[in-house]
Structures are given as structure tokens and as C-alpha cells.
Amino acid sequence: LAHGSGGRETEDIVLNLIVNLVPESLRSVPGGVGLEALDDGAAIPVPGGYMVFTVDSYTVNPPFFPGGNIGSLAASGTINDLLMMGARPVAALDAIVVEEGFEVSKLREITESLIKTLAENNVALIGGDFKVLPKGQLDKIVVTVAGIGFAKKLILDSNIKPGDKIIVTGPIAEHGALILALQQNLEPKDLVSDAKPLTDLMLPLIEEYGDYIHAARDPTRGGLAMALNDWAEATGTVIVIDEEKIPIREPVRAYTEMLGVDPLTLASEGVALLAVDASKAEEVLQRIHELGYKEARIIGEVKKAERHKGIVLLKSVTGGVRILEPPSGEIVPRIC
């Protein structure tokens, strides 16, 4: 089961069972971005820019949660993946599979949320598919949304450079902490999912600072830990993060502490992680605040690797420095 949680194991499976089976010449189209990048989406060059594509299946237990449901989650997730490539979302297609016996009223609520979220963000729903599977062959519902966008210029993770500042646009782990708490049968009164499209934030940023935003990512599965490790590994740099500066809301901190999980490994569904050119970082941060994301912070920076390449170092409040590992399925205590 660890293989779907978005950590090292997921990466292994994706590489072994998918990427490596595709002939190398067919992993992308000429001049585009394809499978190997393992970025948020794919791109095909067109006159004046790029068509950007993304697809993601969503399963979440429970499908309804404070702050949204699987429908709004899927729509925002897909929109955000396009935005993180530097694209303006244009259209979407959906595919919904439900388990036999799933209440129609609930299904309606989900599709309504999905469509409403797309509409609010000016994204057309131009196609779809719907299936029912016999009871027991599926856990409630799976929602898949494919998205199409247009980018004048792509924002690609591979552009990260030493010196870049890392900005996180809001408090992290909101969605992940909520879902985890619900799954543990707790009643998390004060937790709300942050799932939302970041259109209002990212479109102005892409427009105004597209050249200075070297990378963008929505830290969903695997959280900040996964996203930062991907970046460091992909670019052979060292990313140094100041734990104290990472915004985390108090109730989220409380639940993650009680559960004994690291909030850095939990999903955010309405937060962007940006690597911004040092010369513009403060300015970009300022702009993010103006756009209403008041809790955005610079949490660290990219450094040239000295002894070790591709690692993330976390400076703790007490002054210790530990290697922030990508999340892994097994939780093994290390303390003696």
C-alpha cells in the first residue's frame, strides 16, 4: 500500500512500470516536455507557446470532508497542476468511476462541485466518461480529471539554480492533516481542507514574474518533503530549509504532533511552492501578500552542492540540521 502514498515507493513504481517501458523516442514530442521530466504535466509546442496537458486520478477516503469533496479536490488539483507548469487552464475532461450502490445524491454533489470549481476558474468541461463497477471492486469513487492549458513560457523544475529562494504561499499540510485525522476516527473540529485552485494567485505571478519563477509545484502527495527532494534530486543541488519559517496553523500542528507525523510529509491542496530568483524573491513575496496570500513566507534557499548532491537540509528550531528525507511508507523510530 505504501506504493501509492506519494513517497519513494511511488516514484519507484512510476519509473519501473511506466516510464521505462515507453520507448525513449516516444516519451515526449519534439520540443516538448514529457514523461521523463516527472513534472506536473506534459507540454507540446505550438505557435506562440505550449499546449500543456495533465491528468490525475483522485481517490480520497472519506470523499466528503470539511472544506470540500473529491469533486472540488479533483478540479482544483488539475487546475493547479496546469498553473504549476506556467499555463493558463483552458479546458478539462473528466472520468468518474463509482462503486455500485453509491448514493446518487452524493454523486450529484460531487459532480456539482467539480463543475462549479471549473466554471469559477473559467475552465471548460469539454468531455467525460462515467462508469459503475460492481460492489466491492472499488472503494466508493474515483474521479479522474484531465486538464488542458496554454503557456507562453513553461515553468519547469529543471530551471532551479543555486541562490534561488524557496517560497511557500500558505500554511502547509492542511488537507493532509485533516484526511489523516478523519481516517483515524478523530473528530478534527478545527481542521479544514485547503483544497482550492490557485488561479487568482498564479495567473498574475506568471504574467508579471514568469521569468523569475524558476520552478513551481503544488506539494500534494508527499508534501513539502517530497516536492523539495524532487527538486534537489533533479537539479543536483542542496535545498536548505529553515523549519521555523514554515507556516503551519496551530490546529494542524497539534494534530500532526498528536498523530506523530511530520507535517512536511502531508499534502497541501491549495498551496504553491516556488523557487524564485534571489534578486526578485522579496518583490514576488510582496506581490503574493498583495494577492491575498498573507501567510506566504520565504522558507529557505537553493545552494550549490558541496559534499552531498540532491539532498534537502532542514535547520531545526534548536539549531540542529537534519536531512529531510522524502516520505517513505514505513515509519521507523530512530531515537534510541
Added chain:
Amino acid sequence: MGRASLRLLISGIVQGVGFRPFVYRVALLSGVAGYVRNLGGSEVEIRVEGSWGQLRAFLRLFAEKLPPPARIEDLEIIVERWEGIRGFRILPSSREARRRSMIPPDFAVCRDCLSEVLNPHDRRYRYPFNSCAYCGPRFSMMYTVPYDRENTAMRDFPLCTGCEREYRDPWNERRFHAQGISCPKCGPRVWLETIDGEVVETRDPIREAARIIDEGGIVAVKGIGGFHIAALASDDDVVLELRKRKKRPTKPFALMALDSDAAEKLVYLDREARRVLESPEAPILLLPRREDAPVSKYVAPGLDTLGVMIAYSPLHYLLLSETRDKFLIMTSGNVHGKPMCTSIECVREKLKGIVDYVLNHNRVIVNRVDDSVARFTAGRLVLIRRGRGYAPTWIRLGFRLPREVVAFGAELQNAGAVAFEDKVVLTQYIGDTDDYDTLMELEKYLKWFVEQYSIDVSKAVLVADLHPRYNSRRLAEEWASRTGAELILVQHHHAHVASVIAERRMKPGVRRVGIAIDGVGYGLDGSIWGGEVIVTDLASFERVGHLEPQPLPGGDRATEYPARIAIAILTKLMGVDEAVEMAVKLGLVRGLPYGESEARVAAIQAARGNAPLSSSMGRILDAFAALLGVCYHRGYEGEPAIRLEAYGRRGKLLDDVFAPIRGNMVDTTRLFKMVLEALMEGVDRRSLAYTVMWRLGEALAELALRALNNAEDGENVYMAGGAAVNDVIARAVEARLSEEGVKLVLPRKVPAGDGGIALGQVAVAASMLGTS
């Protein structure tokens, strides 16, 4: 005829301690002829010819006048044919000896040097850096081998004519060819500066530093292997201020006393303890605190012991003698969890906000060496931390290694090792390598020793712990992929037991029984072990018994707040709701930052199997510490268990509380239930604490005894692991074993905890490869 020719082969600490000049003098005094020379490694060969009377005189003087830091491990006397050698000579070392001689450790100031410092008529009166062949820094100031002045930090201080004369004079016992000597004219200087680097104008910086400390100031003191932080230990406000500044709420502070007499006002000292304090190793020794000790209760909260060392350099002695109390807090000059500072730059950066002043000097600290820590367990001296005075003395094995080995240790309180021939050189105590900077220190010192002992890493075997998330293992994997060297992973508790067996120079291939008890080690089944009885022939092992695995709800969080473990066991006994209710009733919820909600979370995690399991002794002791209200938070490594030991020390053994054995497992849930019931009946908590530790030890001893039937060494049980130094547990194990005439063997030369694990890793890896 009354004459003979003898060859003495001596090994141990016999180089870098004025050993050959000493033999030379003893030979001249007794009138024997012959020679002395360094052989390979740590061996010295002495050849003596003379009448029986002369030889007797030689041997008597040899034993009487042995330089204090010299340690003789082996002495072999061979009767040779008479050759009629004339005169006595110091021969040049064999080439082998230069390549691989033992790097001498740092020695505490000797009596002779101290009396010079205190003698107003001596030219070294009040000289803070006085040393001789018998004492002073070695390893901490060595850039490279061999130990010659030009390879040490003393190369910055050329000898003056006075010192030069002493250095050349064979009749100057303590200074002839002594590499580190100096005097006020030619040696290092000491001065006082503010934390911002402003020099304080004063005639006597040491006296001024003492004055500042006496007035409640906090001063960094540059010592032998690093900087200390010195402060009054008798003043609550000062101690609390230091705790606040250092962000160190509960971890005990070490004390430095002027001498044993000053120490005796703080702790109970017997002859043996006094001997250890005054030894050249001069460790911090954990000793029972006197009820009337004038020491703030905040120095070691919740403990009945104090960690005390005595002034081990003239600088420390002069400083202490100027203070009002004659003892001070002398804690490592570091940021929590980080390596101790060895440079003024580090002090200015890291200790700003912690110290006000710095008592600085200009002798470079080349290698960081922390103070060693020792204690008595079941009447034996055991090391908790192996640093100054002990490291990097090598440990001889009972077999030769098939290949050279580099071992990376475990993770917390770590030390690595390099090994060659039949010798294992453990690095000094490095620290917790879960911290990245500390990990880099491990690498730095492993590289240093690899270089000093000319080890070819690509042909060597690398050894690391099995734990997939240990940084030390990652580092080893990196070395392996860079050099192509073979990497062997060794299970943690296997390595623990192997370290004791190896230390006693036992050979591989004999099945022996061991007990490994500690906080955490990655088990073969992917769960956390730590209360293990194993049978091992060194190369392989079998887990033949263990403590019952208990849930750790929230993983590392449960090790920080042990009430979570107690609640998990309660949940096993009575279900979620009642367990939470009981946790409230027992006050366990007070031990959790989020109180009852956290208790419920922990209970649910335990009930749903959403918690890692651990058979660790540390964790079950933690659970009992919480249950008995002794400790709810781990402020430092092992705190709950350490406080449980202190708490239970004066308890009595209760008959009807015991640890049942089911199959090959100690049923800690039932023990927990019995303790809970007794607690409800109002049974004395101290006795419960004592009984729990005793019964756990007894039960493991019982499992070990059963395993002996299946072992080839039927006389000994080898015990290690961080919890093996628990006095009550060790006594219980020993008591049960001795009923069957079996001996308990504890480590002597390396720490029982993870600081000694690299030795076991070497022994296991070598045995797997086959030894000769």
C-alpha cells in the same frame, strides 16, 4: 651461573608516554645491558642481560616506576641465549612501528607537573600549559602521525633554550624527548575576551575569569579537546539561566572539581572512584550525590547522581583554585545536539547569547575530543561515552582480520572505527549523526584515521547498521559506491553483543549467548528491537528470546512522551475508552502536551494497529517511568529510564510482581498489569520501580540460561546495549546467572551503548569473511 638474558615483549599504551627513556633509566640504575625499541604498533621490545640480582632490580624498578599513563596489556618474557651485549641503548623504531603505532590519547596533568605549577620557585609557576612525557594533550593536538612535535599544534611554539636543554637531557625523566613540553617563555598564552572578541585588559586572565564566574557570569573556557561552558553550580539562578540560554531544560550538567577532595564534598567517593577520577584518563564519573552537596538541584534534576570530573589540565586547576566553590559546571561548549566548538570562530557564532566571556588560548585544538563519561554498574566501571583519555587507544582482537575494515557505527552517540591486523581503532565519541553537521564530523574523523593508519578503502570492507534510515548507513553506502568497496550491514543487537565478545578477545566460531538491551535497533523483521537474547558465533546470530513487542503510537513521538506507550499498553488491557479513563485517573494525561485528546489518539493508534511495535527495553522502562509518574518527557537520551533507575534505587523487591515468560518472550503486558494493580492498592512506588527493573533483568537472564544449553561457551553471558549500564538490571541478571554458576560479562573498554557498536560491527564483518 647467576646470569640470564631476557626478552620482554610488552604491548599496551607504551608509546608516546616516555616509555623508552624510562626503560633506559631503569636499565642504567639496575646495571643491566641490552636495548629497548618500538616494534610494530603498540609493542615495545626490551632485551636485558645481567646477573640475576641486576635483572631482579630491573624488574622491580620497572614495576615501581612505570610512567603513570602507561598501560600494560600483555607482557611476555622469553629466556634467550646469552649474547654478552654491552651497554644499554635505545634503538630506532622498526619501520612497521612508524607506519602504524598507536595514536596516544590525551592524558590528564600529572602530579609532578601540577606541583611545578604550584611551586613559586619553579620556572613553570602558574603556567597553564605545563606538561611532560607522562601527561598533557596528545591526540587532540595531532595533525598526523607519528607523534612528533612538528606534527602537533605545538609546532607553533619552538622550544626555548631552557626547554631544549630539558628535551635533550636523558636524565630528565619527564622531559627527555617529550614532544609536547613548553614553558611560560616559549609556550602558548592564555587571555580573556568578550564573546565579541574584545580582549579584557587584566594582569591575570584566569583569576579574572574566576571572578566573573563567581559573580554569576557564564564563561567559555578553551580546554584540551574543545571549549567548555563554565558557570557556578551552587547557585540556582545561574544554573537556571544557563539552562535557559542553552535550551537544555533537564539534561544534567557535568561538574569539574578542583581535585578529589573537593569532589568528595559533592559525591560519595570510594577508593576505586578516587582512583578513576585521578587517573590519566580523568573521565566524568557518575557518582551518588551527597545529600548535603552544595550543588543546585537544577544541575541534575530528578537524579541521585552527579557527573564529576577533576581539573585535568593546569589551566583548569588554576581556574578552579581561584573560584569560591572549588567546583563548577563544566559542560560542553556546544549548541544542543551539535558538536562541541573547537575554534573561537565557532564560539563567537554558536555560543553568542550563551556565554558572556571566553577564556581563550592560542594552542590549536586539532581534533575535537569530548570528555569521557563513566559510571559503576554492578560494581564495575563502564564507559558511557568514550572520548578524552580513552580514544583513540586501539582495542586488540583475539584474531586477525582477513581484510581492513571501516565501520560507521549506529546513529545516536555514535563513533565509527577503522580496523587492521588485529586492531580496532574506534574514533572518539562523535555525537548524534542524525544531525547533518555531526554526520560530517563522523566522515571527517573516519577519513583521518583511514589516512593515519594507511587503509586502502577500496580494498577494505565497510560496515554499517541495518537501519535503512540511519545517516551513517547512507554515508557508508556512498563510500561503497564511490570506492567500490564491499559493504556489509550488521544487525544492531548482533553488533552490540559482538562488541563485548570481541573486546574480551574471543575467537569467532564459538556459539555464545548474549543479551542486548537498548532503546532502538532495526530488527531483521523490520520492527524495532531492543530487548534481545541472542546466540551468536560472531558471523551469524539467532534471536532466541526477547521482550514482548509493545506499540509505540506516533513512533518517535512516543519516545518523547512515554505516557503514550503506557496508554498503548493500557489499551491492550482494557480497550480505548477505559484506557483513556485510566490515563486520566493515573495522571498520565498530564504527561502529554495535548492531554486527554492526545491520550485518545494514542489509544486509537494502538487499538487499530497503527503504531510501530518495539521489543525495546528502553521503551518498556519509559512506559513504567510514565506509569509510576517518574518522568513524562524525554528531555535527553534515555531520561525516563535513567530517572526510573534513580527513583527505584532505594526500593525493595516485591514478591508478587514479576515478569512471566511465555515461550521465548518476556510478557511485559502482564508485568504492566501487575504493577498497575499494585499501584492501585497503594504499594510503594519506589519498590515498584525497583522491582520492574529487577524482574526484567531476571527474566532476560532466565531466557539466556535456557539458551546456554544450545551454546558452546556455557560459562558466560555477554551483555551490552545502552540499558545494560542500568545497575538494577545488571545486578538482577548477574544474580540469576550466578545461581547457575554463569558469569555476566559487560564491556570494559568501549561503551555498552551505541558508542561501542562499531567494534561489534568490525568483529561480525570480519567473521563473516572468515578469519585466521
